[in-house]
Amino acid sequence: SGPADTGSGSNDGGGGDLTEVKLQLQWLPQGQFAGYFAALDQGYFEEEGLDVEIIPSGGDIVPQDALANGDVDYAIAWVPKVLGSIEAGANVTNIAQIFQRSGTLQVSWADSGIESVADFEGKKIGSWGFGNEWEIFAAMAAEGLDSSTVEIITQDFNMNAFLQGDIDAAQAMTYNEYAQLLETTNPDTGELYTEDDFNVISYEDTVGAMLQDAIWADTEKLESDEEYQETTVSFLKAVVKGWAYAAENPEEASEITIAEGSGWGPSHELWMVNETNKLIWPAENGIGIIDEAAFDQTVKGALSAVNEAGAALITEEPPAGVWTNEYIQKALDELEEEGIDTTGADFSPITVTLEEGGN
Amino acid sequence: MALTLSGKTRSDATTETTLRIVAPVVVGVVVLGVWQFLVSVVGVSDYLLPSPAAIAEQFVEFFPSMMAATAITGLNALLGLVLGSILGILLAALAAGWRPIDHMSAPVVASLAVIPIVALAPVLNSMFGADSQFGRQAIAGLASFVPVFINTLRGFRQTLPVHRDLMKVYAASSAQIVRTVTLPTAVPFVFTGIRIASSLAVISALVAEYFGGPRGGLGGLISTSAASSAYPRAWAYVVASIVLGLVFFLVSLALERLATRGRQRA
């Protein structure tokens, strides 16, 4: 149905009353954040009385720190990284666990014999660093391996290091780097690589699995600022609607993110939206609801992970109130009343065919 | 006090030497003091920019890892510096000897001087392999190459006409001319180039670590620490990288002084 303009029409003179909100992403605009851009594009934020600015980030911007410093109102960030920040003094709260599952893979060649985390020993393991490596260390810790038993190599923005054999197992997000592999020509066959060429270890299947994209809010303001509390609920409502839109209209959602400046080719972008949807939907308890068990597992993993410099991610349990379902629950309840499905019970992913180079 | 010093030619040598050391130390101490004061007394947020005390504490706590990381980055920078300098000197010698090479290398050298590391790092990692330190060394080498080449070439052009005439008068062979006049004349310029290159090599090797390759260097640890909001630790690594850069600078400065010792400048 194309980029519908359900909400934009209602922007009649009420523009001045909109509450300004800044949302900090954890990377450049791309399908990973389709729900937020869809909410913006479809006018869901405006419907909730919000004027939202989505701020992308680059290599050195830490979203939760931008939040803790008061630069923005909400931030998207992986839970383990934020746990580290909280121990360092950041006062932030997880208000919605958008991704229910971990999307991190460790990919190796089909004939490499690396089939589980236990096989990492003595191998060259790729990771992006920047705090994205804690799942690896946590999973290894569960297998009795510490970081000194492998050689960790920082991956750059593409998968060339893996393709050329510099690393034995590369870190890859289901929605991004794995697709990068599948849209590359195999020089031996002249065809694109297929899933059969690779062994894929999904951290979701290991005890190292950690919660990823969550929405974080300023703890202090949540406690003391009623307006912020209301805004939070409105904000979450719009976000949920945005993700629901992305689930139902992956093609349109991917076009929206491309229009927002994602530089990926169309098939890659669509793949990304589709795979992101799979990490969110279906959401048994409702999208964004934090599963206490999953959160505790993340904390446990974070406590056990020690990197090669000997630094631990966290050394003690995070304080109570590090997460709350209060606002997302309220938002979901209100949305249910409006007749919106917030569990995605009948969600079914589409099939995306990747083209060479993601085009 | 500063006023009286600037205007007059009161050349009290020992005072000058003392002030040259004391003044920067005072500036450093005052800045650190004010910063610490702002954080601990005025209550400015020390979240992103931690207090000197917090940084020092992390520096001490992670000292062994700090040393190991400094060694890795330092070695990369050193190899790059040596490699880049040798290349720079050789190519400058060619360019000085044969003008077409000079003209041909001009756009290439100019391009190398303006190319950001971000652009080069992924390409070099692909070309030379992300599992080796060579990519970083190559980047440090390229960064060092430019100033060494430019200064060496300038040095080769500094041969005084009177010295050239003298060599001709002595019917000296080309090899003799190079050995007795051209090279010795160029040496101080070469070392000036190396001095400029030294800090560049360190910063380049370090920044290159942000963009892939084996872990364990200062650049990687700065980013990892910062990514988990361990800012005092990140800044402690930054301090280590400053010290590393300073060591490179001072050593190359000493070499330059040594090379120009006992020479009057025209």
Next chain:
Amino acid sequence: MTQLPEPQSAPTRSDAVTVKAVDKTFDTRSGQVQALSSIDLTVSAGEFVSLIGPSGCGKSTLMRLIADLDQPTTGSVTVFGKTASQARLDQDYGIAFQQAGLLPWRTVAANVGLPLELHGASTRDRTARIEELLDMVGLSDFSDRYPDQLSGGMQQRVAIARSLAEKPDLLLMDEPFGALDEMTRERMQTELLRICAETGAAVVFVTHSIPEAVYLSDRVVVMSPRPGRIQEIVPMALTRDPDHAEALREERAFFDGVTAVREALHTGSPVPTGARGVENR
């Protein structure tokens, strides 16, 4: 005024320098510059000849032609009966420039020994000769110093020692004392005369200073400005007695020589006594 006939030198030794019908033209960005025009000059063995003339008249150019640092456009230059180029390869002359031109990274001794070293003299021979030379210019105590630790006059003495290293029979000197103050200069002149007397070398000496030319030379070649020509060759009639060299400067003959050269210079120069007004307005 036409050129005076050259006095015949003693026929026992061949001539040191013979310049015949030499022209020299330089190509420059802004066209051709004629630096020398029909120069004829003979310097006998052992003779001291000075070149004097206004700036740009081609003194240095002429000297560079003799030294084979440049080639004449037409005409020929012969040194001890050979081509200039052969004489250079044979190290038949020593040379000193206005700047001492010492290599700053070499000690005094190493600078003096440079030509010997380049021509493969043994270390022992070299050391002996360097000692001898430094002794001659009175710098024995300074052999381990670096050039920048010496005064300008001392540096120039090192350069002269260096030019003498191969015992040349011809010395070419292009304003070697130009950068020195008058008093040092006078001392160096006296010293140079003594050295010449000791070694018997012929000298071609470029200078701007009339008293210097008069004091040192057997003949003074006065040149006129572009295109550089020989205006006049003024023979000097001073009696040279190394033990009373200094006294000479206050003798009548000396002042007469100065006057003669001044007048020769002003004949050729475009600005004689009365013409000042022409230039000023």
Next chain:
Amino acid sequence: MTQLPEPQSAPTRSDAVTVKAVDKTFDTRSGQVQALSSIDLTVSAGEFVSLIGPSGCGKSTLMRLIADLDQPTTGSVTVFGKTASQARLDQDYGIAFQQAGLLPWRTVAANVGLPLELHGASTRDRTARIEELLDMVGLSDFSDRYPDQLSGGMQQRVAIARSLAEKPDLLLMDEPFGALDEMTRERMQTELLRICAETGAAVVFVTHSIPEAVYLSDRVVVMSPRPGRIQEIVPMALTRDPDHAEALREERAFFDGVTAVREALHTGSPVPTGARGVENR
């Protein structure tokens, strides 16, 4: 030899410079250097006084004290009855150095006009004065040139024009012709004498050249080396007739002056005629 009594200048104008019992000591890395020791000197208005002496004897230092570019350690310097500092602020003197010291980015006219511009002269006054000055030094046709387009002699003339810009009654000149060749130098000397005659300014002139000092000066102050002292003040008895300035150089009186100054110099200098051996070995 002791200092000669100074000749009394015409009492109608006050003295241009009075230096009384001046000592000057420099602090250096290697200790104190006494540059000047008990200097007494008076320069009358309109008088031309040269300072001559071996390198490092303190000529420049003395001139710098008069110009208030440095302060005496003890003693006093008075210029036209005021302190040196006041005289500087009042622009009572003009100054010229060995290097012309022109600003390379300014045209000849703008260089000459610099002091006027700095002191806020109106553009019209400035233009007129610049024209006058360039006319005086014979460079009217060059007013739009840049210094690098001029020969050394022309540059020096611009510098002299500049030093005359504010019509000072005192000119301080530190080897202004040191970098020029002898012929240009002689022309500049003649020109300087003419300008002095026109403007009636007193001159303190530092030089290394005996003939120059003799030719130009009413009195020549001969200084002895460190610690710089006045060795002797030699009055010149040349009759100055601007129309025959050049002829002077070949007169007996000129040569006598030269001899007198030479002798005064050698009395004070450690290297008189016979003592060469002392320095050489």
Next chain:
Amino acid sequence: MTAENLAPAIRRRRGAPTRELARWGYGVLGVLVIAAVWELYKFLGPADGVVIGDARVLPRTTDLAMPHTWDMVARLFDPVTRSATANPLWLEVALAALVTLGIAAVGWLVGIVVGFALALVMQRWRLAEWGLLPWIILSQTVPLIAFAPIVRSWGSRIEIGAFEWQDWMSVAVIASYLAFFPIAVGALKGLQSPDTIHTELMRTYGVGWWKTLIKLRIPASVPYLLPALRLGAANAVVGAVVAEVSTGMQGGIGRVLIQYAGQASGDPAKAWGPIFGSIVLGLAAAGSVAILGAILRNYRRVEINA
């Protein structure tokens, strides 16, 4: 300089325009030689490069590591993506480069103001020079990526009236951090460059520091300032590109660089587009200082070796 002009060996007979043309010809030839070496090595070299011991001293020659030069060039003229509205690659890169150029220019100007102010202070008070200069030199050993979050955070707190801190301003500030250094050092050298003879001349005219500064020191600093400004311009571009990556700013060439680097596995030639773009950008920035040099040519009558 003058010595070189007089040195007979260096004199050339050919006219200036021919020489200029020959220079460009050689320059182009130089680039072609590099391309030829690239292709020749790619043709002859082993796919996995030349490995000695543990170090790969010569690169791999696969299309992934070393795309053909003609592929790189051809890729410039293909659309960025399959999408119907996509621009050709070169246009996309050029547009991004213009954005970066603008930001770098602002960073450069800030660098000039800061650098020159520091130089003035250091020239005026020797004690300031002694106290500050070592820190200024040291400042360049701090990896500027360490600042990105701080600059962005502090900037976002600035909000004066209608003025609001923008993302690009953070980038400009970081760019100025690299740009100010050569300018401060060069300006200081330049301000200190007048000979004693000139400063003393000003003293004999009884004028103070300010007038000396304006009439003497600033004009005299031009030959030192121009190379410093050129270096500063190149540094500002490099700084802006890195800062764009660091802060995640959109629209500039830094963003395009990492974006296409991320696509290099599937489309290796694409990544070279923004690399060429950033080189052209840097050369353009540095080259534009030459215009300034032409305007100020009367102040460059004395050239220096800086």
